[in-house]
Every structure is written in structure tokens, then in C-alpha cells.
Amino acid sequence: MSAIPADDAAVPESRRARGSLWRMLSEFLENRLAAVGLGVVVLFVLFCYLGPLIYHTDQTHIELSEATLAPSLAHPLGTNEVGYDQLGRLMVGGQSSLEVGIAAALLATAFGTLWGAIAGYAGGFVDAAMMRVVDALLAVPALFLLLFLSSIARPNVGLLILVIALISWLGPARLVRGQALTLRTRDYVRSVRLMGGGPIRAVLRHIAPNAIGTVVVNATFQVADAILTVAALSFLGLGIPPPAANWGDMLSNGINYTYDGYWWLIYPPGLAIVLVVVAFNLIGDALRDSFDVRLRGR
Amino acid sequence: MQPVVELVDLHTEIALRHGVARPVGGVSLSVGKGETLGIVGESGCGKTMTALSIMRLLPPGGHITGGSILFGDTDLATLDEAGMRAIRGNRVGMIFQDPMTSLNPCMTIGDQVAETVLLHREATRTQARKRAEEVLDLVGLPDVKRRLDSYPHQLSGGMRQRVVIAMALACEPELLIADEPTTALDVTIQKQILRLIDDLRAQLGMAVILVTHDLGVIAGHSDRVAVMYAGKVVETSSTQELFDNPRHPYTEALFRALPENVDPDRELYSIPGLPPDLSNPPSGCRFAARCGYATDGCRAEEPSLTGDGHPFACFHPLGPAEQATANPRTEPAPAENGSALLDVRSLVRDFRVSSNGVLRRASGTVSAVADVSFTVRAGETFGLVGESGCGKSTVGRLLVAEDTPTSGSVSFDGTEISTKSNRALRELRRDFQLMFQDPYASLDPRMRVRSILREPLAIQRRGSAPEQERAVAALLDEVGLPRAALEKYPHEFSGGQRQRIGLARALALRPRLIVADEPVSALDVSVQAQILNLMRALQREHDLTYVFISHDLSVIRYIATTIGVMYLGKLVEVGPAEQVYSAPAHPYTKGLIDAIPLADPLREHRKESAGVRGELPSALTPPSGCRFRTRCPLATDICAEQVPPMRRFSEQGQRAACHHPLKAPVPERMAG
Numbered sequence: 014m015s016a017i018p019a020d021d022a023a024v025p026e027s028r029r030a031r032g033s034l035w036r037m038l039s040e041f042l043e044n045r046l047a048a049v050g051l052g053v054v055v056l057f058v059l060f061c062y063l064g065p066l067i068y069h070t071d072q073t074h075i076e077l078s079e080a081t082l083a084p085s086l087a088h089p090l091g092t093n094e095v096g097y098d099q100l101g102r103l104m105v106g107g108q109s110s111l112e113v114g115i116a117a118a119l120l121a122t123a124f125g126t127l128w129g130a131i132a133g134y135a136g137g138f139v140d141a142a143m144m145r146v147v148d149a150l151l152a153v154p155a156l157f158l159l160l161f162l163s164s165i166a167r168p169n170v171g172l173l174i175l176v177i178a179l180i181s182w183l184g185p186a187r188l189v190r191g192q193a194l195t196l197r198t199r200d201y202v203r204s205v206r207l208m209g210g211g212p213i214r215a216v217l218r219h220i221a222p223n224a225i226g227t228v229v230v231n232a233t234f235q236v237a238d239a240i241l242t243v244a245a246l247s248f249l250g251l252g253i254p255p256p257a258a259n260w261g262d263m264l265s266n267g268i269n270y271t272y273d274g275y276w277w278l279i280y281p282p283g284l285a286i287v288l289v290v291v292a293f294n295l296i297g298d299a300l301r302d303s304f305d306v307r308l309r310g311r
Numbered sequence: 312m313q314p315v316v317e318l319v320d321l322h323t324e325i326a327l328r329h330g331v332a333r334p335v336g337g338v339s340l341s342v343g344k345g346e347t348l349g350i351v352g353e354s355g356c357g358k359t360m361t362a363l364s365i366m367r368l369l370p371p372g373g374h375i376t377g378g379s380i381l382f383g384d385t386d387l388a389t390l391d392e393a394g395m396r397a398i399r400g401n402r403v404g405m406i407f408q409d410p411m412t413s414l415n416p417c418m419t420i421g422d423q424v425a426e427t428v429l430l431h432r433e434a435t436r437t438q439a440r441k442r443a444e445e446v447l448d449l450v451g452l453p454d455v456k457r458r459l460d461s462y463p464h465q466l467s468g469g470m471r472q473r474v475v476i477a478m479a480l481a482c483e484p485e486l487l488i489a490d491e492p493t494t495a496l497d498v499t500i501q502k503q504i505l506r507l508i509d510d511l512r513a514q515l516g517m518a519v520i521l522v523t524h525d526l527g528v529i530a531g532h533s534d535r536v537a538v539m540y541a542g543k544v545v546e547t548s549s550t551q552e553l554f555d556n557p558r559h560p561y562t563e564a565l566f567r568a569l570p571e572n573v574d575p576d577r578e579l580y581s582i583p584g585l586p587p588d589l590s591n592p593p594s595g596c597r598f599a600a601r602c603g604y605a606t607d608g609c610r611a612e613e614p615s616l617t618g619d620g621h622p623f624a625c626f627h628p629l630g631p632a633e634q635a636t637a638n639p640r641t642e643p644a645p646a647e648n649g650s651a652l653l654d655v656r657s658l659v660r661d662f663r664v665s666s667n668g669v670l671r672r673a674s675g676t677v678s679a680v681a682d683v684s685f686t687v688r689a690g691e692t693f694g695l696v697g698e699s700g701c702g703k704s705t706v707g708r709l710l711v712a713e714d715t716p717t718s719g720s721v722s723f724d725g726t727e728i729s730t731k732s733n734r735a736l737r738e739l740r741r742d743f744q745l746m747f748q749d750p751y752a753s754l755d756p757r758m759r760v761r762s763i764l765r766e767p768l769a770i771q772r773r774g775s776a777p778e779q780e781r782a783v784a785a786l787l788d789e790v791g792l793p794r795a796a797l798e799k800y801p802h803e804f805s806g807g808q809r810q811r812i813g814l815a816r817a818l819a820l821r822p823r824l825i826v827a828d829e830p831v832s833a834l835d836v837s838v839q840a841q842i843l844n845l846m847r848a849l850q851r852e853h854d855l856t857y858v859f860i861s862h863d864l865s866v867i868r869y870i871a872t873t874i875g876v877m878y879l880g881k882l883v884e885v886g887p888a889e890q891v892y893s894a895p896a897h898p899y900t901k902g903l904i905d906a907i908p909l910a911d912p913l914r915e916h917r918k919e920s921a922g923v924r925g926e927l928p929s930a931l932t933p934p935s936g937c938r939f940r941t942r943c944p945l946a947t948d949i950c951a952e953q954v955p956p957m958r959r960f961s962e963q964g965q966r967a968a969c970h971h972p973l974k975a976p977v978p979e980r981m982a983g
Contacts, residue, residue: 200753206733207711208820209740210770218766222757 047299053292057285061107070101072258084277091277094266097258103281106258110240111289113173113259117242118235120178125185126228130220132186133193134202134212144190147183155180159246168246168253177239184235185228192224226301233297237290244286260286314341314381315486315518316365316403321388322377323364332590334360336542337378339616342486342518347509349533349550350522351565353835355586357542358522362488364388365520366405367395382486401431404479408491410471414463420447420474421459427481446477451507467926469500476507483515490522497698497862498906499923505532505908524835526565527908530554531915538562541587541597548621551912558621558628560602568840569910570869575888578847579869581840585805596625604629652824652856653687653710658719660705664931677930679705681880681938682719684957687873689823692850692857694871694888696864696903700927702880703860707828710858711745712736723824741771741820748829750809754801760787760812761797767819786815789852790845807838811845818849826858831866843870865907868892873964876900879930879938886965896960896967896974899923899939937970945971 076096084091090099132143205215244261246252260282267278323335334357342348380387407413424443447455450473493501537547546559557563567580584601599605604627616624660680680702687693708714712728721729747753764783790811831839875885884897895901906922909915925942940950955968958976
């Protein structure tokens with residue numbers, strides 16, 4: 014039994030690491046729809062964060078004399094019911110929508126994954142207790158919880174992120190727990206224990222990473238959901254108070270003017286929400302594929 | 312004689328995401344009425360694809376690109392789909408490998424067999440059901456009337472495979488294709504099923520194509536053999552002729568890799584490398600890269616299948632004189648009289664089965680391991696063998712303290728480990744490691760080989776990071792993998808290579824004991840030989856002690872110095888390997904040995920014993936007294952009343968628990 018000569022043992026560590034990341038990225042971009050999705054998200058981020066630096070508008074002072082103007086050269090997307098420039102508002106509103114959406118989804122997914130992985134790996138009583146907590150929270154209507162919380166505290170971006178994460182970690186927790194139940198009987202998870210490793214290693218190194226395929230897709234839906242939740246809250250008047258803006262706010266205000274023919278108050282924020290939501294879903298699909306090492310390089 | 316089916320230069324392609332695989336590249340075969348043709352070869356050689364091509368049931372992207380399949384007057388290669396449907400299940404029946412997945416769990420077995428009849432015959436429901444009853448009776452399903460309304464999960468694996476055969480036979484096909492029909496079954500059941508197929512072939516005058524990787528199955532149950540390699544038939548002849556006088560080096564290599572033909576002191580012959588990738592096969596002879604006789608001519612030009620009666624495709628065929636070159640001798644087996652490293656005393660493990668209700672009342676106890684005692688000495692290989700469900704894997708888990716016994720003890724080098732807490736075991740674990748069966752499930756798919764091999768070192772905090780790196784590289788050398796493997800993921804390796812990685816991980820902590828749970832049962836013979844040789848070499852090098860768990864007695868005989876035979880939770884016989892294998896004391900051991908199909912047609916046909924009849928009883932309600940009595944040919948009343956004690960049968964320590972042993976016991980020494 015002679016060893017096959019080592020042929021490329023001298024490849025430097027950094028190059029190898031980059032090689033893998035590059036492979037993952039190229040696999041991701043090979044998927045056309047994902048590239049489109051990523052492009053849309055990047056465009057929106059540039060639009061929302063760099064846009065205001067080029068296109069200066071006043072989003073703090075009400076100018077009733079300029080209310081509900083139709084699109085023109087001065088206001089490419091017109092103005093809203095209190096005279097804010099609609100294009101500028103779309104940029105500022107996008108900032109908070111994207112921030113809340115992405116941050117809430119990340120928080121919910123991370124916490125939910127950990128919760129589900131621990132419950133599934135531990136099994137037995139711990140699993141039952143942890144999952145009953147999830148069931149109990151699921152039984153409370155999300156809207157009721159949101160109304161209650163926003164009535165006792167004045168909403169700001171940070172609080173909104175926390176609240177939305179609080180109601181949306183339950184989905185990933187259930188998903189991951191289901192995965193963990195099957196993963197913990199896999200030989201490679203069994204082997205951790207036999208090497209003397211503890212449950213923390215099993216959960217963090219083996220169960221959570223192997224459950225990520227399902228979670229990542231869910232996370233992109235969470236981004237979309239969070240943006241819509243902010244919109245729903247704002248519609249009920251419980252979003253971030255004016256003069257701050259978000260797309261949901263803008264849409265719900267615009268809907269009041271449906272019969273006045275002020276289409277520029279409805280279509281731009283509506284379209285922005287739809288585009289971002291769809292773009293994140295496309296990314297999620299492709300991420301699942303590129304996360305699956307087994308599909309790589311085939 | 313007019314053949315039932317004749318394949319002429321058949322070509323099949325499967326379109327992949329990148330490129331095209333050609334699993335069948337010009338296969339010509341024929342099978343006559345009442346004849347069995349065996350197709351044999353390693354996995355990935357196109358055996359199954361040839362069988363599926365005849366049924367036109369190729370996987371997505373697959374289609375026949377050339378040649379013809381003459382079935383009577385019709386050419387199945389060009390027949391339309393409607394015509395094909397009239398033939399499948401009607402004039403050609405097929406048995407698949409896994410009886411678990413080839414039956415619909417939502418339908419009663421009676422309905423499933425009747426379905427075939429309803430599809431192809433103008434029959435009423437009552438008639439179809441009657442026919443189902445007939446066929447199920449034909450395949451030897453006991454108590455058919457009652458079982459007609461059973462669901463698949465209520466039957467055992469062997470019973471299920473009988474039902475699958477019944478479905479294939481319901482319309483009395485002219486041709487039966489059996490694709491690895493017994494690979495998922497135990498040897499004792501395998502023997503019963505193969506015998507059934509033989510009998511039915513004779514009774515119904517069918518032609519049978521038997522696809523298998525097992526030369527033993529071919530030897531006993533086929534009239535002619537076609538050896539396939541990389542999508543081509545490389546040699547074909549009558550079974551006796553092929554086994555007496557193999558001409559192709561590949562055929563010869565397959566024989567030499569079998570552990571049963573080899574003296575346990577000698578190294579197994581293994582075929583280097585892997586079968587070629589069929590989407591990009593090499594030019595010239597496809598076996599050239601792995602062949603010891605290959606010359607430049609072989610790599611340049613492809614040999615064609617020539618010769619009358621016994622055609623083969625090779626430029627340098629083996630003559631009778633060139634065969635049977637002895638395998639190289641290995642160094643003498645390590646000392647067998649070492650001190651006891653592992654001592655197992657009265658081990659019992661019961662599993663409580665609870666009914667699925669709110670209160671979860673315990674409704675029974677599965678007695679998985681019942682009073683098992685044995686000793687493993689340092690440096691030896693203890694082989695634990697038995698049918699599936701006999702509790703050998705549970706014993707394996709208890710030995711490495713993955714599970715806690717209900718009672719009894721396991722002591723490792725004098726330290727009791729079965730009762731220790733996980734925390735206390737942490738340090739001890741580096742001395743005993745487990746090697747898993749399935750090389751696909753035992754490695755984390757998201758980790759690179761580097762991380763997989765470093766994990767045990769990191770957990771046990773062995774050495775600094777650079778030291779660990781060096782240790783990992785050394786491990787790869789030891790198991791014969793290139794350093795480039797470090798950066799790869801498990802899915803990039805073949806089954807044999809993955810098992811090498813599994814072995815390297817088990818070795819990482821430099822343990823003294825490795826419990827290997829069926830480490831080679833998922834591998835081809837040639838790869839199995841590589842792993843067995845490697846395990847032996849490492850044993851010598853590191854003074855390892857193995858507990859080798861397997862269902863395959865011929866592998867156990869080859870690798871083990873001591874054999875323990877388990878039946879339904881009991882250790883029925885234990886002793887030195889050669890003694891247990893050549894002169895068993897327990898009827899079950901003898902039955903198990905007789906059930907192994909030998910790769911020698913003469914010896915295989917001469918065997919009289921039917922192996923072991925019946926099936927393993929449920930461990931929920933094990934038989935009283937001797938647990939084997941329900942299947943034992945020698946059982947008498949005493950067997951039902953008294954549990955047989957372990958008695959000695961030789962001075963070397965052969966012991967068995969039987970009231971009617973096959974040889975006389977020796978008197979018990981005092982204070983033995």
C-alpha cells in the first residue's frame with residue numbers, strides 16, 4: 014500500500030480559500046435569474062443610499078402649495094399629498110425598508126436556526142419544551158402582538174427590527190428542527206460524540222451548516238415578508254412616525270388617492286416593493302443551489 | 312434454439328448536465344427459453360443500464376442510440392411507447408433490488424399483484440384477485456389467504472421480495488429480468504429467494520437475466536455468464552467454462568479479489584483504480600489502465616469480442632497456466648495471545664417500545680442484546696457476524712460507549728466504560744473509535760477532508776495547529792490518498808476513497824481499538840479487497856485491535872482471528888476463526904456457512920444443505936429456551952424449555968450454546 018505522491022501540497026492557504034469562494038460565486042452567477050436578482054438589489058441599494066447625494070430634495074418641510082403635483086421636470090415622479098418630492102422620498106423610504114427587512118430577516122433566521130437546531134439535536138423533553146414555546150407564540154396573532162407592542166412603545170427602526178424578528182423566527186425554528194431530527198442520526202453527527210465532542214460542536218459545526226440550504230431560502234422570504242410587515246404596520250398608522258418614510262407608508266398613503274388618479278403615489282412604491290421582494294426570492298433559490306456543495310462542479 | 316431475447320450491438324446514452332454518458336456501448340447478448348444468463352461486473356459498469364434498456368425504463372435523459380433488442384419478432388429498441396407498455400410486466404417481468412421501494416406502501420399486496428393482471432388481461436376484479444392468490448402461493452408466501460390484505464410494511468424483507476417476484480410473474484412473462492434481486496437481503500434469505508427463482512424458471516420455462524455483482528450468486532444460479540466492464544461485454548461463456556478458465560484479465564481479477572478463495576495469511580488481490588468515467592471513456596481497451604498485462608497496443612486499439620463458444624475481448628488473454636498465481640504473503644498475523652483489551656460480561660440491552668399515544672405506555676420490550684459475553688485480546692481481530700437484526704450493531708455501539716447497556720458491563724483495558732458519564736468518557740474515547748458502514752453518510756458533506764480529519768484532534772486538543780496539519784497529512788499518506796484530497800469535499804470521492812477517509816478519521820487519535828461496523832459491505836469486491844488489505848497493514852503498523860462487524864462470513868473468515876456468531880441478541884458460538892468456519896458446533900453457524908454462495912459452480916451445486924430455513928423471529932417476542940429453535944433442523948422439546956449454556960468445544964476456546972451441537976464438547980476445565 015504505497016501512497017500516491019502528493020502533487021500540489023504547496024498551494025498557499027490564501028489561494029485555496031479564494032478559489033473556493035470564487036467557485037461558489039461563479040456557481041451563483043451561472044444562474045441567470047440569480048444574477049438578475051442580485052443586480053436589482055444592488056441597483057436599489059445604490060438608488061437609496063447614493064441617490065440622495067445626487068438628487069437633493071427636502072423631505073422634512075411640508076410644502077402644501079406643491080401637494081399632489083403630477084410628474085414634471087422639477088419632480089420626475091411628482092409630489093405627494095404634503096408636497097414631498099416622490100422620487101426623493103422613494104430613496105429615503107427605501108433606506109428604512111431595506112434596513113428593517115434585511116436586519117429583521119437575519120436576526121430571525123439566526124435565532125430560529127439555533128433554537129431549532131438545539132431542540133432537534135437534544136430531543137426528548139428539551140425538544141418538547143422548546144417547541145411548545147414556538148407553538149405558543151405561533152398561536153398569538155402576529156398583528157395583535159405588533160399592535161400591542163407598538164402601542165406601548167414609540168416605534169423606531171431598531172425596535173421595528175426586533176419586533177418583526179420576534180414574530181418571524183418561528184418559521185425557521187420549525188424548519189431547522191425538522192432537519193435536525195434527521196441530521197442527528199447521521200453517522201457524521203454520531204461520530205462527533207464518539208470523538209469526545211460535545212453537543213455545542215455537533216449543533217454549530219454539523220447540524221446548523223447542513224440545515225442552511227432550507228433556511229437560506231426561507232431567509233430571503235423573510236426579507237420580503239419583513240418589508241411587507243413594515244408596510245402593514247404603517248398602513249395601520251403604527252409604523253415609523255413621519256417625517257421618516259418607508260415604502261409601505263408611501264403605498265398606504267397613496268391608496269387614499271386611488272380615485273383621484275394620482276397614480277404616481279401608488280405605482281412607484283408598489284413596484285419597488287414587488288421588485289425587491291422578487292429579487293430576494295431569486296437570490297434565495299440560487300443560494301440554496303450554491304450552498305449545496307454536492308451540486309457544485311457538476 | 313431461437314433466443315427469447317437477443318441484443319445486437321446495443322448502444323445507450325444518458326444526457327447529463329455537462330456531456331453525455333454512454334453506459335451501454337455495443338452490447339450483444341442473447342438468452343434462450345429456460346436459460347439463465349448472468350451479467351456480472353463492478354458497479355458503474357452498465358449492468359443495470361443494459362437491463363433497463365431492455366425494459367426501455369432508462370432514467371431521464373437516457374435513450375437507445377443504436378442496435379436492436381429482438382424480442383420474438385419485435386424490436387424493442389424502436390417499438391412505440393404503447394407497444395412497450397403492452398410488453399412491460401406482461402411478456403417481460405422485472406425484479407428490482409430493493410423490495411422496500413418497489414412496493415407501494417399504501418396498497419395491499421393482493422391489490423398490487425392483481426393490478427398487473429388487470430392491466431394486461433381481460434379479467435374481472437375477482438379473477439385478478441384469484442390470480443394474485445395463485446401467484447403469491449407459487450412464490451411461497453405462507454398463509455396467502457390472510458396475507459392478501461396485508462400492507463408491505465407488515466411483511467419482512469424476504470416476504471416483500473417474494474411479493475415483488477409474484478408481481479413480475481403474475482402474467483407469466485417469457486423473460487424475467489432480476490436486477491440484484493437479493494443484494495438487500497440476508498444470506499439465508501438470499502439462498503431461499505435464488506432457489507425460488509430457479510424453481511420458477513424451470514416450472515414456467517422462462518428466460519432469466521440475472522444481474523449481480525456477486526460471483527457466488529452467478530456460480531450457483533446461471534447457465535451462461537457475461538462479464539461487463541465499462542459498458543461493454545468483455546467475456547462471455549458457459550458458467551462452468553468461465554469459472555474454470557477465465558480468459559480476460561478483468562474476470563480473473565474479480566475472482567482473485569474474493570476473500571473466500573484466499574488463505575487468511577495472504578494479502579487479497581485488488582484491482583487498482585476505478586472503472587473509467589463513462590462520459591469520457593479512454594481510447595483502446597477500457598481496462599488497460601487497471602490491467603497488469605496491458606501493453607501500448609492495448610491503449611492504442613480496442614480489442615473486439617472474438618472467439619467461438621467462449622468469446623473475450625483481450626489482446627493478451629490468460630492461458631490456463633497463467634492463472635492462480637498466489638497472492639503475496641502478508642507478514643505473520645500479530646500475536647494472538649495478548650492480554651484482554653476488551654472484556655464484555657453479560658451484556659443486555661433492551662429497547663422499550665411505546666405505543667404512540669398521549670400517555671406513551673410501554674407496550675413491549677425489544678430484546679436486542681441478551682446476555683452476551685466475550686473477550687477481545689490486544690492485537691487480534693474479533694469478527695462479529697450474524698443476520699441483520701441479530702443485535703451485532705447494537706453490541707458495536709455498546710462497545711464504544713455510544714449507548715448504555717440495560718445491564719452487564721464493558722471494560723476496556725480494565726476500566727469499566729459502560730456506566731461512565733459522557734464527561735468522564737471524553738478522555739478515554741481517544742482509545743476506541745468506531746468506523747461506519749455507509750461511506751456516504753459518515754462524512755459531513757459540508758466539510759473539507761482537512762476539517763474532517765482535524766476535527767478529532769481539535770476536540771481532544773491534540774497538538775498545535777501546525778502539528779495537527781502535519782498529523783492530517785500523515786494520515787492521508789497512511790491510507791493511501793493524495794495530499795490534494797485535503798481541499799476536497801466528500802462527494803468528490805468514490806465509495807472506496809471515502810471509506811479510506813473514514814478509516815483515517817478513526818485513526819487520527821491513534822486509538823488502540825477500532826470497532827468497524829460493516830466497513831466494506833457498501834463496496835465492490837475489488838474495492839473491498841483494497842480496504843481489507845489496508846486495515847490489515849495498519850493493524851500491523853499500529854498494533855491495533857479490531858472488532859469487525861459484518862453479515863458476510865467470508866469477509867469475517869478472512870480478516871478475523873476470532874469469530875463470534877450472533878443470533879437474535881444471543882452469542883451462539885465463539886472461537887478461533889478457522890475452527891468456527893471449518894468445524895462449527897452450532898447448527899446456526901453451519902447454516903450460515905452453507906448459505907454463502909461460493910464462486911465455484913461445482914462446489915456450489917454439490918452443497919446439499921438448504922442453509923437456514925424460515926426468517927428471523929421478532930425480537931419483541933423471542934422464542935423461549937434456545938432462540939434459534941424455530942429455524943433449527945435439530946430442535947427438540949428441551950430446546951424450547953431450557954436456555955442452552957455455553958460449552959467448550961475445543962482447547963483453543965471454541966464455545967457454543969446448543970443442546971444438540973454438531974460435535975462433542977470437551978470437558979470444562981476447573982476455574983477456566
